[in-house]
Amino acid sequence: MKAFTFNRHVAALLLGSMLIGASPALAETVLHRGNAGEPQTLDQAHTSINIEEFILKDLYEGLTIYDAGGKIVPGAAESWTVSDDGTVYTFKLRDNGKWSDGSPVTADDFVFSFQRVEDPKTAAGYANILYPVKNAEKVNKGEVAVDQLGIKAVDARTLEITLERPTPFFLELLAHQTALPVSKASVEKNGADFVKPGIMVSNGAFKLVSHVPNDNLVVEKNPNHWDAANVKLDKVIFYPIDDQAASIRRFEAKEMDLVYNFSADQIDRLRTAYNSQVHVSPTLATYYYAFDTRSEPYSDVRVRRALSMAVDRDFLAKEIYSGSQIPAYSMVPPGIESYGEPSRADFAGDSQLDREDKAVALMKEAGYGEGGKPLAIEIRYNTNPNHERVATAVADMWKNTFGATVTMVNLDVSSHYAYLQEGGKFNVARAGWVADYADAENFLALSVSTNKTFNYGSFNNPEFDALMKKSYEERDPAARSKVLHEAEALLMQEQPVAPLLTQADLWMVSDRVKGWEDNAANQHLSRFLSVSE
Structure with missing residues (x-):
């Protein structure tokens, strides 16, 4: 009996030394x-x-x-x-x-x-x-x-x-x-x-x-x-989860170390529970709706402007994004040093009520809305709770302002952008642009007529194209910035894209x-x- 006990201890010691020796190789450092x-x-x-x-x-x-x-x-x-x-x-x-x-x-x-x-x-x-x-x-x-x-x-x-x-x-x-x-x-x-x-x-x-x-x-x-x-x-393991609720559950279960782009309505709860692990980081990014200018009524600038004016951006920023994003009236976000203050749409300074009154008048002039042709609009967006809430809110705004009938279609992020980039027909489509580099040109070039990939609505304006061409040829930084401001002012007048929000990146870390x-x-x-x- 005594011998057995001795051997058992020896075996235990040997096993322990083997595990200790093996632990560095086994202890992989993995980021999820x-x-x-x-x-x-x-x-x-x-x-x-x-x-x-x-x-x-x-x-x-x-x-x-x-x-x-x-x-x-x-x-x-x-x-x-x-x-x-x-x-x-x-x-x-x-x-x-x-x-x-x-x-x-x-x-x-x-x-x-x-x-x-x-x-x-x-x-x-x-x-x-x-x-x-x-x-x-x-x-x-x-x-x-x-x-x-x-x-x-x-x-x-x-x-x-x-x-x-x-x-x-x-x-x-x-x-x-x-x-x-x-x-x-x-x-x-x-x-x-x-x-x-x-x-x-x-x-x-x-x-x-x-x-x-x-x-x-x-x-x-x-x-x-x-x-x-x-x-x-x-090792790094990437998890392609577009279900934001599922991502947060996995973070809370300590199965993931980073979560990108969680649902904004969770910010207050998550801050209470996780404090500094919640990161809301302002970024050079614009959340916008694109209009398909190839077909009526979106080929009519009056319709595009009216629809854009009727969107209550303050509501979207405060109620849907819990203040994590700010209302946008320019395609170029603020914060680009070489550009300065962006050129905002001419209705940016109006109250929402005044905007809606002007929008109704514009829509009537174009022959749509109450007393005119019925307005049926389909909003496309990529699957995401925040995008769904924005689309639902905008649909309600257009229904209340113009009596429009609004439907919604969503696809996963890959399919959504593939459809737009391949020239698929649509009425209104949600899109977002994150700066590839800190220059206003990166946002404005999206709407150049020759940009077949990212000019989703096929906007074609020779004056805008000429201004963008001039900006590429201008060597003086101040003069170049002035030309780009002129281009953005024209873009915001035409509204082929309706900027809604300047984005922030939402991360759980x-x-x-x-x-x-x-x-x-x-x-x-x-x-x-x-x-x-």
């Missing part, structure tokens, strides 16, 4: 990220929404990146110089920059990647983001050969990019997901399959391990990343997460985060 929807794509050339961006920027690294505070810093390029006239950028790539397969990241990879985006055969929806690069627009329209794009490899570690004209925000464009590189060798070998787990070769802080659509997407630390020693996470910084760019790369028990 709620991501508000299933990505349409993991191909840089076809990405368009921020739930894709969050994943792609963990997997890939552009020439420049956003740091934890939302500031532009060196990424795959360790440094750069700019010519005196502001049109030639020369980037020095990092000597220790590697792809996840261990091969070097070269200037040729960036040349290949940029050419791939602009090649019309690729049909990249966001090709225009790189239009400041010399000949990019001509290449994208098939007017000149792809090899005429203003980008070249001076040597394996030196990349030269020539621009059409000085572009103050060019370094910010390079941090956009469209400008993320792909491995030339991988794409040429694997074709469209280069995005798949087990095949993808990436140069970011993480590499793709698995992807179960509508369930989870897993990335693991990339040991070949140049800054791997400072990446504190072993567990107190386990360290390194989080709220920022207007809404950039939160996992490589700058850590988790603690």
